[in-house]
Amino acid sequence: MSDPDKSRHVTIMIADGRKQWRVTGPLEQELAAHRCQTATTEKQTLDAALEQLSSHSTIDVVIVNLLYPAENDGPPNQEPLGLAVVNAARDRERAVGNGKRTTLVVALRQPSTAYPDLDREARDAGADHVLEWSDLGPRSRYGGLKELAKWIHDELTRNDLIAPLPELSRDDEPGILTALSDIGEANVSLLITDLAATVAEVKSARLTYVTPGASGAHVLRAELTLADDTLRTWLLKFAKDAAELKTELINSQNVAGAYTTQLVVEYLPYGPASHGGWHAIAMVFASGAKTMRTWLCETSATDHVSDVFHQLFLDGGLATLYRNATRPAKEQRHGNHPVPAVEGLMLPPHRRLRVRTAIAELEGLMRESRAVELTVAPDIVSTIEGFVRSGEIAGRAVDHRHGVLEVVPQHADLHGGNILVLMARHPRPCVIDLAAYGRQHWALDVARLVVDIVMHCLDPAPESHFWDRWSVWRAAVARTSLFEPAADDPDNPAAIEALRWVAAHKDDLLPLLTDVKQWEWHVAVAEQLLRYACRHRLSTPKRLLGLVAAYDQLHLAQSALPNVPSSF
Ligand SMILES: Nc1ncnc2c1ncn2[C@@H]1O[C@H](COP(=O)(O)OP(=O)(O)O)[C@@H](O)[C@H]1O
Numbered sequence: 001m002s003d004p005d006k007s008r009h010v011t012i013m014i015a016d017g018r019k020q021w022r023v024t025g026p027l028e029q030e031l032a033a034h035r036c037q038t039a040t041t042e043k044q045t046l047d048a049a050l051e052q053l054s055s056h057s058t059i060d061v062v063i064v065n066l067l068y069p070a071e072n073d074g075p076p077n078q079e080p081l082g083l084a085v086v087n088a089a090r091d092r093e094r095a096v097g098n099g100k101r102t103t104l105v106v107a108l109r110q111p112s113t114a115y116p117d118l119d120r121e122a123r124d125a126g127a128d129h130v131l132e133w134s135d136l137g138p139r140s141r142y143g144g145l146k147e148l149a150k151w152i153h154d155e156l157t158r159n160d161l162i163a164p165l166p167e168l169s170r171d172d173e174p175g176i177l178t179a180l181s182d183i184g185e186a187n188v189s190l191l192i193t194d195l196a197a198t199v200a201e202v203k204s205a206r207l208t209y210v211t212p213g214a215s216g217a218h219v220l221r222a223e224l225t226l227a228d229d230t231l232r233t234w235l236l237k238f239a240k241d242a243a244e245l246k247t248e249l250i251n252s253q254n255v256a257g258a259y260t261t262q263l264v265v266e267y268l269p270y271g272p273a274s275h276g277g278w279h280a281i282a283m284v285f286a287s288g289a290k291t292m293r294t295w296l297c298e299t300s301a302t303d304h305v306s307d308v309f310h311q312l313f314l315d316g317g318l319a320t321l322y323r324n325a326t327r328p329a330k331e332q333r334h335g336n337h338p339v340p341a342v343e344g345l346m347l348p349p350h351r352r353l354r355v356r357t358a359i360a361e362l363e364g365l366m367r368e369s370r371a372v373e374l375t376v377a378p379d380i381v382s383t384i385e386g387f388v389r390s391g392e393i394a395g396r397a398v399d400h401r402h403g404v405l406e407v408v409p410q411h412a413d414l415h416g417g418n419i420l421v422l423m424a425r426h427p428r429p430c431v432i433d434l435a436a437y438g439r440q441h442w443a444l445d446v447a448r449l450v451v452d453i454v455m456h457c458l459d460p461a462p463e464s465h466f467w468d469r470w471s472v473w474r475a476a477v478a479r480t481s482l483f484e485p486a487a488d489d490p491d492n493p494a495a496i497e498a499l500r501w502v503a504a505h506k507d508d509l510l511p512l513l514t515d516v517k518q519w520e521w522h523v524a525v526a527e528q529l530l531r532y533a534c535r536h537r538l539s540t541p542k543r544l545l546g547l548v549a550a551y552d553q554l555h556l557a558q559s560a561l562p563n564v565p566s567s568f
């Protein structure tokens, strides 16, 4: 990992023609706070500075004053002679010829009306950072020498000129190698330092790979050794796009207090930290935890299902907020109008296209005797297409008269990969991944979890790749959606127990459900099933289940639709 020979020793040359050496001592002190030992040489004349640059000695950082006092009296009384030092520093680098940065150049200037383009000229000559002398004052907007020291430290680390701190270690596992080569080891180090800044100083971090979810972020587990030798284990999420991480962090702060404290994983409040185009957030790593998807595939979970689901939803769990309904309104020409319930249950446009692709991929199997051979195949396709296209429910158009959209605060990505079960004598659930948290149709959290259990926990691989259990899965979805207990299944006791628990707790989990809204629940389940039909990571039989069970749900929804006065 980090090069053991590479030290944290920094050599600085300051070239200033004004004999004002206020920088050296304080800058060295600030760099010491980043655990760098600094040796600084000060060159008062231009020649001395240029001579030093032409020698073979190592110079990690050049700090150069751009405007030197003019040799002749009279205006202008300053000349941009420092540009020669910038050029010399870059020439030196080019002479090495490997294209690597060996010296950082910081150019400083006084405000000058005589040289309005000096910033640009300095950058063109190769300065990495151009500041005004006044920026170095402790109360400047820039942040003074403290900020400059941080910049120097971070750039030296990123350019591999000093060994990174915290020191990273890892094994040769492909996931971690990919993540580190994407993000860059120096960036990982700097991001960890920044995330830890308000908590503790981190000496070293041992990294392991964690399989990410659908977000595409890199997820790593980091065992940290702090300066006082105590250990912490964090989960780090790295992404190129800060927005989603930021939302996740803000949501984690917003939900704190809404549920029992232990239900949501604890996030580090600071972040996202940003370095070199990457962003990161951190949370406490739940050691010894399994995802609910994994857990429900184990027979030993069966006896604890009821207890874990109770903690997840009831008594300060997620269902606490499922009654807090609001009705979003949409502005139209004649004032505000309620939104039809069906609009909260339709797939977003990009998913509609994916469903169409899934139908094209799977349709043939519906007629295939070696698969499921359904006589109603054409009806399945047209029913799903009608719903996806216009929200039509098995041939019937619905609008606000059939129901008005009510939304409640939900996790909004409640699948078994986003629920951890902490293993103990009494296992305990913990919710992660709050990026989507917010108000949505009241049935969606529960619909998503039910469908996720069927897709991932009923006959996991290899059985999920065969067709002989297909009708059992289809029946389990149908029965659970009607709040009837799913049939006994000795191969999947924990998953069945979970589905039965949901069916038995309909009043707690779906407190807004009434007879006239029953159809909305079935449509919510259908919408979730269609999403899973598009997932190539699922087996083909499970994907086809997504389509056919969605068709079943749309029919159940249609027969539950309330009668409304016919429109004209
Ligand atoms: N705090 C945590 N402790 C232990 N494992 C975690 C933690 N957070 C996430 N994980 C693991 O990392 C996986 C991906 O995390 P998640 O936050 O869901 O990322 P994504 O946004 O990519 O879905 C989870 O399924 C889980 O296995």
Ligand SMILES: [Mg+2]
Pocket: 213, 214, 215, 417, 418, 433
């Ligand atoms: Mg996730």
